Amino acid sequence: MSHSYIAPVELEKAYRLLNHGPTVLVSAQHGDDCNVMAAAWACALEFKPAKVSVVLDKSTKTRQLVEQSGYFTLQVPCYAQLNMTKQLGTISKLDDPQKLEHCGVELFYQEDLSSPLVSGCIAWLVCKIIPEPHNQSAHDLFIGSVVGAWADSRVFRDGHWHFQDAPKELRSLHYIAGGTFYLIGEEVKADI
Amino acid sequence: MSHSYIAPVELEKAYRLLNHGPTVLVSAQHGDDCNVMAAAWACALEFKPAKVSVVLDKSTKTRQLVEQSGYFTLQVPCYAQLNMTKQLGTISKLDDPQKLEHCGVELFYQEDLSSPLVSGCIAWLVCKIIPEPHNQSAHDLFIGSVVGAWADSRVFRDGHWHFQDAPKELRSLHYIAGGTFYLIGEEVKADI
Ligand SMILES: Cc1cc2nc3c(=O)[nH]c(=O)nc-3n(C[C@H](O)[C@H](O)[C@H](O)COP(=O)(O)O)c2cc1C
Ligand SMILES: Cc1cc2nc3c(=O)[nH]c(=O)nc-3n(C[C@H](O)[C@H](O)[C@H](O)COP(=O)(O)O)c2cc1C
Numbered sequence: 001m002s003h004s005y006i007a008p009v010e011l012e013k014a015y016r017l018l019n020h021g022p023t024v025l026v027s028a029q030h031g032d033d034c035n036v037m038a039a040a041w042a043c044a045l046e047f048k049p050a051k052v053s054v055v056l057d058k059s060t061k062t063r064q065l066v067e068q069s070g071y072f073t074l075q076v077p078c079y080a081q082l083n084m085t086k087q088l089g090t091i092s093k094l095d096d097p098q099k100l101e102h103c104g105v106e107l108f109y110q111e112d113l114s115s116p117l118v119s120g121c122i123a124w125l126v127c128k129i130i131p132e133p134h135n136q137s138a139h140d141l142f143i144g145s146v147v148g149a150w151a152d153s154r155v156f157r158d159g160h161w162h163f164q165d166a167p168k169e170l171r172s173l174h175y176i177a178g179g180t181f182y183l184i185g186e187e188v189k190a191d192i
Numbered sequence: 193m194s195h196s197y198i199a200p201v202e203l204e205k206a207y208r209l210l211n212h213g214p215t216v217l218v219s220a221q222h223g224d225d226c227n228v229m230a231a232a233w234a235c236a237l238e239f240k241p242a243k244v245s246v247v248l249d250k251s252t253k254t255r256q257l258v259e260q261s262g263y264f265t266l267q268v269p270c271y272a273q274l275n276m277t278k279q280l281g282t283i284s285k286l287d288d289p290q291k292l293e294h295c296g297v298e299l300f301y302q303e304d305l306s307s308p309l310v311s312g313c314i315a316w317l318v319c320k321i322i323p324e325p326h327n328q329s330a331h332d333l334f335i336g337s338v339v340g341a342w343a344d345s346r347v348f349r350d351g352h353w354h355f356q357d358a359p360k361e362l363r364s365l366h367y368i369a370g371g372t373f374y375l376i377g378e379e380v381k382a383d384i
Binding site for chain 1: 232
């Protein structure tokens, strides 16, 4: 898989990668153990310094790796990854140690960061946990500061999404329930 | 404005109103003082009991009313309300006491709840604050438990969104930046 389309995103613009409410994939690695799960409950939390939040249930393997490593990556999957996204949100690595192979996940790394990124996504935010024991235990809520952000320049450039000019396969996924998602649709502009 | 399409949503399904990441309007009332602002940073937090989170900046009038009353309503605006949504997110009632009139907002109330709802939206979640002083001060993050939920049955029924069968004017808005939004698009289903 080629990564030639991947371009860095200024950290102060990283919130725009999540602003339109896409479902994300959460990845994490501790030692040699890496994993990925789907998450609809991810959100931007602060512009500068860029922060995000994500809900990670106590039953997930991904949460264990996030807690062990102190890092997580949020990445935005696209229509081409619909089945993979569903599977990453259905299978647990606690039940299937070969989860990533079975889901067809290919990982890569940026620069000197040890957090894994999922190939074929359209945006990535590598985040360092801000420890919040109450939020983590009472609400399963993890807050992270964004330490690196990248996007696929075919759909995100100059600080904006450009879905309308790109192939449908690159549209973000917005989860409903079961196996049902919506694709992001048409761009509209307020004229006031 | 007719409210004949509005149907209650089971609280355990209320998260589905936010799951696909729409931009919301946040309304609140204290005594006779009511207000509405736009918020892209709202998210579901728990299925049961249903909980949500929303980021409310310290500079907003809406936050003052939320803190004073202990309640907020999240509602999902639609394409027909594009300009109103932009304006509600640009003008502060602290600067313009006639903000709601100037933005064309019409409010209504459900049953015995004193939280105002914005007419013409496609879903509403009335929420009671779970007091979290640290989250509110450090992260501007408000957590609420959902005490009532309703949706426009033309686009949400049987626990699912049905955007594809409804007029485009009823599609949810997904904020990017400036005056630019995307409409929610096409429904797709994982086949695995
Ligand atoms: C589209 C989708 C979105 C999901 N969103 C979340 C979420 O926001 N938080 C969460 O804890 N689980 C969420 N899940 C469930 C996890 O992805 C699921 O439990 C997964 O199997 C955990 O994998 P793991 O144990 O290998 O980490 C979602 C599932 C799907 C299909
Ligand atoms: C589409 C959109 C989304 C916004 N999202 C948020 C948000 O999530 N949190 C926030 O504090 N402000 C957000 N804002 C800014 C507030 O809506 C804005 O400050 C508003 O004027 C506050 O109004 P008030 O002072 O009358 O309450 C957003 C603005 C727009 C246009």
